[in-house]
Amino acid sequence: MNKNGSVFLAFFSVVAVFAFVVFVSMNKEMVLKGSSIANTGEIPETVINITLEEEEIELFLKKAMEYSSFNTLIELGNDGGILKNQNCERINGYVIWKDDCIFSDNLEANFFERFSILFDGYLKEYGLDKITAEWNVDENNKLILETIGIVELNNGEDKYGFEPDNRYLLDYNFGDYNEILRRAKKCIKDEELKESSRNSLFEDCRTDKDFKFGIIVEDKYVLFDVSKPYSHLGNVNVKFALQYNQ
């Protein structure tokens, strides 16, 4: 073989090897696509991402329910349990409980009306507009809050929807309002019965074991600020004023 022949053979060999590699590569691609091996990593990644996102949303909804409930109880207590748009006479910000201006008959519905505003505000900020809440009362007369609706998640071209499983039992007894009123009235009556020896100590209320009574006498009213702890988030106060015949 002469020199030209060698060079040709070398060149031909390189081209042949390259063509062989391209052929093998194309064949490999076809095998991978046919068997979907090429997409093997995409499925677990999608599953992991969606699962984590779902977990984050569930956590957010749980906390949104807790914090909305806590803030609603505070707001309701600051308004003495009256309806949200009810106009009542106040003294130093305390609603004077008299006639129709007293805590509503259906405190649960009153609570939920206020709760919805706060809860929806959180959801809107987070971008969960399709979720809403509803309420029920269980056999122990405790209020239960539940989310309804479907959250849709997008991961590239994949879409995934799930129904959040959030159920929150409100650890609060709305019967406390009646109990607080009963005890406050009794304390005022006891004080009024003291007549000349009256000293505005309201002993029974101040030593109450179930509630912490804050009491201020203002003109012909007694301002009550009655607090009770709510979960680990803080105290919930019920504020109101009652007439006091000095």
Added chain:
Amino acid sequence: MNSNEITDLIVGFVVLLFGIIILAIGFDPIGDKSSNEGVKFSDEEKLFLLNYLRTDSGNGNLADMIALNENGNDESLKDLRGVSRNILNFYGFNGRDYALRVKYPNGDVKFIAGSQEGDLSSPEPRLETKFGDLEEYRTELGSGEKAFIPSLNRGLIIIELEVEDE
């Protein structure tokens, strides 16, 4: 064996060697390297963050501690930092640097814990952050993994975990 045959032999060996090298390094001109494309387990940080927020601190969970700290004081922040430091140090992130920060709806950023928080005033953190100095490192959010919880004062609280790349 004449000189032409020797030349052919050498050329043949070179070609053979070239072919072997090509096959050995897996030269694949049109192959899509997608068999493992998209498989990233940086989700570790997200998973950690969610578990961290759910961790019971004895008086509510960490998410509650963070939310309550918004209206808290130095003492509540100290408690939050102490608990967080223990959890983060225990996890360790395989020796990588990390920083945990919280941003409240009023724009206030609190540095909660970090791998170098004990001596933050001296050495530069190894985290490749956008920050030019340590003050920003402590008072601004970076580009780490983020989670959201509601604020007791309305709005959202952002919790960020930034971990050094492997």
